[in-house]
Amino acid sequence: MASVAVVSEPLVGRCRSRLRDAQKSIRERFLAEGDAPCLLHERCQLIDAVLGDLWRELDLPTSLALVAVGGYGRGELYPASDVDLMLLLPGPPDEALTAQLEAVVTVFYDIGLEVAPSVRTIDECSQAASGDLTVQTALLEARLLAGNARLFEDLSAELARILDPHAFFEAKKKEQEERYLRYYGSPYSLEPNCKEAPGGLRDLQTILWIARAAGYGETWQALAQHGFITREEEQQLQRSVSFLQQLRTRLHIHVGRREDRLLFDYQSALAEQWGYKATATRRASELLMQQYYRTAKEVTQINTILLLNIGAAISPLPDQPPQAINEHFQNTHDLLDVVDEGVFAREPGVILEAFLVMQQHPELQGMTARTLRALWHARTLIDDGFRRDPDNRARFLQILQQPRGVLHELQRMNQFGVLGRYLPKFGKIVGQMQHDLFHVYTVDQHTLQVLRNLRRFLADEFTHEYPLCSELIRDFPRAWVLYVAALFHDIAKGRGGDHSELGAIDAAAFCADHGLDAEDSELVVWLVQRHLLMSMVAQKQDFADPDVLGGFATMAKDERHLTALYLFTVADIRGTSPKVWNTWKGQLLEQLFRSTCRTLLAGGHVPVRQGLIEERQQEALRLLRYFALPEAVHQRLWKQLDTVYFLRHSAEEIAWHTRALHYRPGVEKPVVKARVNPQGEGLEVMIYTRDQRDLFARVVGFFGRAGYTIVDAKIHTTRHGYALDSFMLLDLSDRDSDRAMITYIEHELSTRLSRQSPPEAPASGRISRQVKHFPIQPVVTIEPDEKGSHYVLSVNAADRPGLLYTIAMTLAAHGANLHTAKISTLGERVEDTFLISGGDLGQAASRIRLETELLDRLSLKL
Numbered sequence: 001m002a003s004v005a006v007v008s009e010p011l012v013g014r015c016r017s018r019l020r021d022a023q024k025s026i027r028e029r030f031l032a033e034g035d036a037p038c039l040l041h042e043r044c045q046l047i048d049a050v051l052g053d054l055w056r057e058l059d060l061p062t063s064l065a066l067v068a069v070g071g072y073g074r075g076e077l078y079p080a081s082d083v084d085l086m087l088l089l090p091g092p093p094d095e096a097l098t099a100q101l102e103a104v105v106t107v108f109y110d111i112g113l114e115v116a117p118s119v120r121t122i123d124e125c126s127q128a129a130s131g132d133l134t135v136q137t138a139l140l141e142a143r144l145l146a147g148n149a150r151l152f153e154d155l156s157a158e159l160a161r162i163l164d165p166h167a168f169f170e171a172k173k174k175e176q177e178e179r180y181l182r183y184y185g186s187p188y189s190l191e192p193n194c195k196e197a198p199g200g201l202r203d204l205q206t207i208l209w210i211a212r213a214a215g216y217g218e219t220w221q222a223l224a225q226h227g228f229i230t231r232e233e234e235q236q237l238q239r240s241v242s243f244l245q246q247l248r249t250r251l252h253i254h255v256g257r258r259e260d261r262l263l264f265d266y267q268s269a270l271a272e273q274w275g276y277k278a279t280a281t282r283r284a285s286e287l288l289m290q291q292y293y294r295t296a297k298e299v300t301q302i303n304t305i306l307l308l309n310i311g312a313a314i315s316p317l318p319d320q321p322p323q324a325i326n327e328h329f330q331n332t333h334d335l336l337d338v339v340d341e342g343v344f345a346r347e348p349g350v351i352l353e354a355f356l357v358m359q360q361h362p363e364l365q366g367m368t369a370r371t372l373r374a375l376w377h378a379r380t381l382i383d384d385g386f387r388r389d390p391d392n393r394a395r396f397l398q399i400l401q402q403p404r405g406v407l408h409e410l411q412r413m414n415q416f417g418v419l420g421r422y423l424p425k426f427g428k429i430v431g432q433m434q435h436d437l438f439h440v441y442t443v444d445q446h447t448l449q450v451l452r453n454l455r456r457f458l459a460d461e462f463t464h465e466y467p468l469c470s471e472l473i474r475d476f477p478r479a480w481v482l483y484v485a486a487l488f489h490d491i492a493k494g495r496g497g498d499h500s501e502l503g504a505i506d507a508a509a510f511c512a513d514h515g516l517d518a519e520d521s522e523l524v525v526w527l528v529q530r531h532l533l534m535s536m537v538a539q540k541q542d543f544a545d546p547d548v549l550g551g552f553a554t555m556a557k558d559e560r561h562l563t564a565l566y567l568f569t570v571a572d573i574r575g576t577s578p579k580v581w582n583t584w585k586g587q588l589l590e591q592l593f594r595s596t597c598r599t600l601l602a603g604g605h606v607p608v609r610q611g612l613i614e615e616r617q618q619e620a621l622r623l624l625r626y627f628a629l630p631e632a633v634h635q636r637l638w639k640q641l642d643t644v645y646f647l648r649h650s651a652e653e654i655a656w657h658t659r660a661l662h663y664r665p666g667v668e669k670p671v672v673k674a675r676v677n678p679q680g681e682g683l684e685v686m687i688y689t690r691d692q693r694d695l696f697a698r699v700v701g702f703f704g705r706a707g708y709t710i711v712d713a714k715i716h717t718t719r720h721g722y723a724l725d726s727f728m729l730l731d732l733s734d735r736d737s738d739r740a741m742i743t744y745i746e747h748e749l750s751t752r753l754s755r756q757s758p759p760e761a762p763a764s765g766r767i768s769r770q771v772k773h774f775p776i777q778p779v780v781t782i783e784p785d786e787k788g789s790h791y792v793l794s795v796n797a798a799d800r801p802g803l804l805y806t807i808a809m810t811l812a813a814h815g816a817n818l819h820t821a822k823i824s825t826l827g828e829r830v831e832d833t834f835l836i837s838g839g840d841l842g843q844a845a846s847r848i849r850l851e852t853e854l855l856d857r858l859s860l861k862l
Contacts, residue, residue, distance in 0.1 A: 011057060015050055015111040022046050027079060027253055031273075036245040043077040047113070048145060051085075054111070055146040058104060061097070063090045065147035067155075070116070073141035078248055080258035082116040083108075084138060088151055089121050122155050126162055133171050136163070137209055165214040166315050172210055173307060176203070187296035188445040190289075190433060194248050195260040199296025201244050203303040204237070207310070214314050228309045229302070232377075237302055243295050250274065262292065281496045286433045293431030293442055301376060301416055308369035329357050336361075337368040344378035348386055351378050352395040352422075355413055359405035367412075375416050382421035393514045396422060400480045407455045411448055420444075425491050425506055432494050440577040443493045449575035451486045454479075454567065468590060469570055472563050481520045482568060484510065485527035489572070504529040526561060527568055534569040538588040539824040540794075540833040543595060544648050547786065550606040552592070553599040562600065566593045580825075582730060583680035584711045613643060619651035624658060634658050637665045640718040648714050648820065652678065653726065661688055666720070670753040674742040682711070682730045683738060685745060689753050691723045696818050697759040697808035702749055703729060704762025704805055706741070713821035759809065762802050776829065778858040782836075782847045790819060791841050793834040797858045799825060806857050807832070814850050815839030 023043065030039040048068075055066055070084035071077065085108070087101055101119055108115045120128065129136040139159055144152040180198050183189065187199030195201045212218050216226045220241075224234040250270055251259055262270075271288035278284045322330035322337060328350045330337050336358055343350055354375060358364055367375075386392055399409060413419035420427025429443035439446055456462045458479070463470040473479055488510065492502035507528045511521035533555060541548045556562040569589060574581045599606050606612075617638075624633065637658055646654065660673045670689035677684050687699060696715065703710055712728040731741075778797035785792050795807060804823065811818060817838035824831045840846040 011054075012107065012110050015054060019046070019050055019112050023079075030249060031253070034246060034274075036242065036249045039249055040076045040078065040245065043079070044072065044075050047072070047077065047083060050111070051108075052146050054107065058107070060100070060104070060147070063148055063151065064088065065149070065151045065155075066145045067152060068143040068145050069118075069141060070138040071141075073138070073143040075143070076245075078258075079252040080114075080256070081252075082258070083113050084116045085118070085145075086125075086139075086142070087117065087119045088125075088147070088155060089119065090148075090151055091121055093119070122151070122158050125155060126158050129159065130162055133168075133175060136168070137172075140209060140212055163213055165210075168213045169210050169311055169314050172206055173311070176206055176303075186441075186445065187300060188293055188431070188442045190440055190442075191261055191263050192292065192296070193261050194244060194251065194292070197296070199293075199299040199303075200260075201241075201248065203299050204241060204244070207303060207306045210307075210310055210314075214310065216310065216313075223306070228306060228313075230373075233302060233373075236298060240295050240299050240302075243291070244299075246274075247292065262289070281494055286494075289433050290431040290442075297415060297417075297431070301372075305369045305372050305376070308372070312369070325357060325361065328353060331361070331364065332368055334363055334365045335368045336364050336366070336371055338371050338374055341370055341374045344374055344381065348378065348381040349389060349392050349395065351375060351382065351418060352392055352399065355409040355418075356395055356399055356402070358409055358412075359399065359402040362404065372416065375418065379417040379421050382418065387422060388513075392422075397480075397514055400483050406480075406483065407448070407452050410451065414444060414448065423487065423491075423510075426487065429491060429493055434493065440579075441575075443490050446575055447486060447490055450489070450568075450571045451483055453571035453574050454482050454486060457567065457571070466570060466586075468593075469567055473567055476563060476567070477560075478520060481516070481524055482527070482564060484516075485524045485531070485564075485568060486571070488524070488528045489531045489568075500529050500532060523561065523564060526557075527564055530555070530565065531568055531572060534565050534589065534592065535573060535585075538592045539585065540822050540831065542648060542820055542822070542835070543592050544650075546606040546609055546612060546647075549592075549595055549599060550604075553596050553604055553606070556596055556600070559597065559600055562593065562596055582682075582711075584677075584682055584728060584730060587677075587680045588712075609643065609647065613646040616646055616649075616651045616654060620654040620658065623652060623655035627659060629659070629662070633662045637661050640665055640720050640722070641716075641724075642719060644819075645716050645718075645724070648716070649726070657686055657688075657724065657726075660686065661724075665722075670750045672746045672750040672753070674745045676738050676742075677728065682728055683708070683742065683745070685727045685729060685749075687723065687725045687727070687749070687753070689723055691717055691721055692753070692756055694759050694809075694812045695723055695725075695753075697805060697812050698752065698757075699725070699727070699749070700805045700808045701760045701762055702752060703727070704802060705760065706745065706748075707731065709823070709825065710804060710821070711823050711825070713818075713823065715818045715820060717817075759805075759812075761805055778855055780851045780854045780858070782841070782851055785835070790835050790837045791847070793836050795830065795832045795834075795854065795858070797830055799828050799830045803830060803858065804832070807834075807854065810850070810854055810857060811836065814841075814846070814853075816841060816850070 023046065026039055026042050026046070030036065051066065065088040067073070067086040067088050068084065069086050071081055072084045077083065087104070089097075093101060105115065105117045108117070125135075125139060129139055136159075139155075140163075142152075142155065142159075179196060179202065183193065183197040185198065187197055189197065193200060207223075208218060208220075211223055211228075216228065217223060220229065220234045220237050223229050224231055229237065247262075247270070248260060250273060251262065251266060254266055254269055254273065259266075267285040267289060268283070271284035274288060276284040276287045279287075317333050320333075322332040324330050325336075328339055328343050328347070330339055336354065338344075338354075354367070354371065358367070400406060410419060413422075414430070417427075420430050426444065426447075429447075432443045434441075434443060434446070441449060454473070457466060457469045457473040473482075476482075485507065488503050488507035490499060490503065491506055492499040495502055504525050508521065508525045511524055516524065533552075537543055537548070537552050543549050543552065556565060566589065570586070573585060621631075621634065649657070656673075656675070660671065661667075664671065667688070668690070670687065672685065672687050674683050674685045676682075689695070692698075696713075700710065708729040708731055710727055711730055714726040716724045718724055731738075776796070776798050778795070780796075781794045782791050783794075784790070793811075797803065808818075811834075815838060816836045819835040819837065821835075822833040824833075841850070
């Protein structure tokens with residue numbers, strides 16, 4: 001037996017050079033011509049030739065075979081894909097052959113191939129394939145490269161013997177379902193995996209694997225010949241395959257290694273290389289990604305249809321007569337089936353009826369393949385005449401008004417292109433990205449997420465999540481009008497201008513066309529126009545101030561408008577990103593809702609300041625009695641507190657502060673008290689100390705180093721020169737023990753404040769990739785408040801470690817006093833508002849200097 005050691009270094013070097021030079025040439029030709037199938041084919045041919053030549057030089061036993069499996073076996077080798085190889089043996093190897101095979105694999109690596117090798121006998125292949133779907137799939141595409149053809153034929157015969165098309169189909173379908181779960185069942189992630197995510201290349205490969213296993217062919221053309229797809233669908237599939245192949249090929253070449261995720265890091269460069277051009281309102285990367293999402297949607301459509309069709313052919317259901325539903329539809333094995341495929345062409349209005357029937361018949365588990373296919377092709381029948389038809393308008397409203405299935409059917413309408421056809425402006429936002437650093441969904445998917453959240457409020461099984469929302473929506477008359485507002489609230493994204501105002505115009509036209517009554521039409525338009533109002537007031541303004549609350553109550557008009565806005569705001573914020581919503585925001589919104597309700601019930605009259613203060617003081621005293629404290633316990637502290645303190649703090653907070661400080665209002669050592677937020681997650685911290693320079697910066701730095709983010713701050717200075725500050729904190733590190741952190745904060749922070757050591761910056765951290773690749777220009781404004789005694793500092797910027805500390809140090813350097821801080825973090829973006837005074841803020845030139853310095857310090861230097 002010849003030894004592999006006879007393979008000379010010059011031969012290895014020649015093979016390595018041949019591969020390197022030829023692959024470089026193939027890549028350059030692709031970048032010039034953009035023909036991805038050609039690259040995939042040429043790379044396979046190249047490696048076939050090199051391995052064939054090398055196999056002959058290795059002089060291995062003639063009983064062995066070299067087999068390509070997986071993607072290489074299929075004939076598709078992307079620029080950075082592994083070369084899947086199997087060394088097929090007639091029987092178990094002895095020590096000498098084992099050593100020889102190890103040397104063979106080493107040679108493959110030495111010539112520069114990224115191989116994924118396996119060494120098996122036919123029996124081992126059979127056993128592995130029987131117990132591992134991945135192995136079975138890889139062997140399904142096995143292709144002989146060199147060696148013993150008879151041995152390879154025996155392998156093929158054995159695989160054919162053990163392959164059960166029905167079991168393979170069911171296993172592949174289950175595998176796809178599990179894969180979808182890893183990607184949240186959606187192709188619309190802002191950084192999708194173009195191979196594995198729903199709508200990616202794996203969906204197309206799954207269909208062809210199943211078809212091959214069942215004997216229906218290995219190509220889309222073969223599936224068309226077997227009647228599973230039409231010629232038109234075959235052409236559309238080829239376009240989708242071409243787009244995804246080119247995208248993945250460009251991605252591999254750009255990154256220089258195997259990478260299937262369309263990360264933000266790569267999207268802009270890929271778009272520019274591919275020739276996408278930015279517009280006045282859209283980035284080139286957004287145009288590329290919109291094309292990706294629309295392609296992914298088409299792939300999921302055809303995947304759904306073909307799985308149904310091929311599954312029915314592999315395992316025909318028992319022959320039983322369908323049950324008539326109406327003149328257009330029937331129930332076939334609990335699936336909605338058209339009576340005949342020409343029904344939509346004869347009566348286009350039946351397109352919308354299909355979704356309505358699905359809602360009205362809970363026994364239906366889905367639609368048959370021919371119904372889905374007919375719907376997909378019929379979508380082009382939805383034109384201006386269709387949209388003007390009163391019956392079609394009535395059906396669309398009926399879909400929104402059904403007690404069940406609203407979300408599912410709107411999702412199905414969107415997936416098969418019906419929703420975007422019926423609402424053309426909605427069609428324009430399908431697959432549209434949002435680079436605002438807090439939305440993680442495309443515009444259309446965010447819209448459906450908002451609708452999902454509204455529907456979830458109505459579901460009994462979810463009442464524990466948001467009890468107040470569930471209670472309110474059950475008593476809300478004609479809740480379906482909220483769904484109309486959901487469809488239109490972001491429909492004008494990407495057009496330029498104020499999307500709320502533009503969307504309100506579209507919503508008004510829809511309401512007029514569909515005959516909504518004046519009351520409901522006004523509410524829908526108002527909601528679309530004002531859908532950001534409540535979150536802005538709750539997170540940026542001090543609504544404990546009677547003037548702020550009164551102004552919001554005036555804009556809220558009445559209890560129905562307020563309830564609708566509250567429900568919509570919760571659903572909208574929760575529909576942006578899992579990172580944006582937290583219980584603190586929920587608490588703020590609920591407090592604002594309840595306070596405004598009381599104001600509206602009082603005829604829109606906010607209690608006068610003195611009356612409100614007396615009410616809070618009495619409630620605080622009532623709470624203090626639970627702790628058996630003397631009646632006059634509060635007096636020493638309260639005489640040092642002014643009107644502003646009692647306006648900004650709740651009765652419960654006032655009672656907590658009083659319990660901690662009543663016996664030491666003139667204490668020399670700082671007092672720090674912390675507790676679990678009594679109304680939700682996070683910690684509440686009170687700091688009481690003689691006022692000192694850079695106090696806010698010192699505290700912010702400490703909390704940052706401890707791993708907390710500040711979501712709310714109330715800064716107060718007593719009449720006798722003490723700082724009485726309150727902070728609401730959320731834990732960034734998700735620690736289990738709040739009690740241990742309370743002890744740490746109380747001891748460590750009081751010690752640091754006693755020493756009055758210089759402020760320490762929080763530990764530096766990594767800036768997120770999203771911020772790096774889609775930075776936003778910081779905006780800083782300083783404007784006088786309504787009374788002219790203080791100034792409102794607004795900061796909108798990309799979030800990054802130490803940002804609040806930077807702001808605090810800048811304010812301290814300018815001698816500005818901080819009174820309140822509203823910290824609003826929206827994903828990777830912050831929108832913070834500070835009430836400040838002092839220093840030289842009264843001079844316009846000084847305010848401009850402060851704005852300029854903040855802008856410079858907040859601009860990311862990447």
